[in-house]
Amino acid sequence: MDLVLDGTDNLSTRYLLNDFAVERGVPWVYGGVVSAHGLVMAVVPGRGPCLRCLFPEMAPPGTLATCDTAGVLQPAVAAIAALQAGLALRLLAAPEGFEPRLLEVDAWDGDVRALGVERDPACPCCARREFPFLHAPATQRAVSLCGRNTVQVRGTRTKPDLEALERALHGIARALRRDGALLRFEIDGHKVTLFADGRALIEGTDDLGRALALYDRYVGT
Numbered sequence: 178m179d180l181v182l183d184g185t186d187n188l189s190t191r192y193l194l195n196d197f198a199v200e201r202g203v204p205w206v207y208g209g210v211v212s213a214h215g216l217v218m219a220v221v222p223g224r225g226p227c228l229r230c231l232f233p234e235m236a237p238p239g240t241l242a243t244c245d246t247a248g249v250l251q252p253a254v255a256a257i258a259a260l261q262a263g264l265a266l267r268l269l270a271a272p273e274g275f276e277p278r279l280l281e282v283d284a285w286d287g288d289v290r291a292l293g294v295e296r297d298p299a300c301p302c303c304a305r306r307e308f309p310f311l312h313a314p315a316t317q318r319a320v321s322l323c324g325r326n327t328v329q330v331r332g333t334r335t336k337p338d339l340e341a342l343e344r345a346l347h348g349i350a351r352a353l354r355r356d357g358a359l360l361r362f363e364i365d366g367h368k369v370t371l372f373a374d375g376r377a378l379i380e381g382t383d384d385l386g387r388a389l390a391l392y393d394r395y396v397g398t
C-alpha cells in the first residue's frame with residue numbers, strides 16, 4: 178500500500194487512519210464534509226503536519242455538527258472527494274516538491290481557500306509518536322454511520338462461514354445472495370451486508386442495540 182484515501186465518515190476511524198499512516202510512514206489524504214463545508218489535506222509523514230497537529234484531540238461527542246444534525250450537501254461531498262482524488266494522484270505520480278496545505282471548501286457560497294499549515298513540534302502523533310487509536314482495544318462493536326441510517330457491527334470472535342449462513346438463511350431472509358466475500362440479505366425490514374471478516378452493515382436503523390440484536394440473532398456471536 179502506497180497511499181491511504183480517507184473514505185470514512187467516522188471521527189475515531191479518521192484518527193485511527195492518521196495513527197496508522199504516520200506510524201508506517203504512508204501518505205494519506207484526509208477529507209471531511211458536514212453541511213456545505215469541507216476540508217481536505219494530504220498528510221505526508223515527515224514532510225508536513227498530520228491530522229493531530231491541526232486537531233490534537235477528538236471533540237467530545239455531541240459538540241460538533243454532524244451529517245445527522247446538520248445534514249450534508251451532496252455537491253460538497255463530490256467536491257471534496259474530487260480534490261482528495263486529485264491530491265492522491267499527485268502524490269502517487271509526482272510526490273517531490275509537494276507542499277501540504279489545508280483546503281477549505283464552501284460549496285454553498287462557492288468559496289475555496291488554501292491555508293498554509295505547519296507541523297506541531299509537540300504533536301502527540303507525528304512528534305511524540307504515540308498512537309493510541311492504533312493500539313486501543315477494540316471495545317465498541319457497533320457504530321452508527323453518519324447520515325446513512327446504517328449501523329456497522331463487528332463480529333466477536335470467529336469469522337462467519339458465509340456458505341453455511343447462506344444455507345441457514347435460505348427461506349428466512351429475502352433477496353439472499355452471495356457475491357464472493359459478501360453475503361447480502363434482507364430481514365425484519367433491514368438490508369444486511371455481511372463481510373468475510375464478520376463485519377456487517379445493517380441498513381434502516383441508527384439504533385445500535387437493535388442492530389446488535391439483529392446481528393446476534395441471524396449471524397451469531
Ligand SMILES: [Zn+2]
Pocket residue numbers: 226227228229230231296297300301302303304
Ligand atoms: Zn502531527
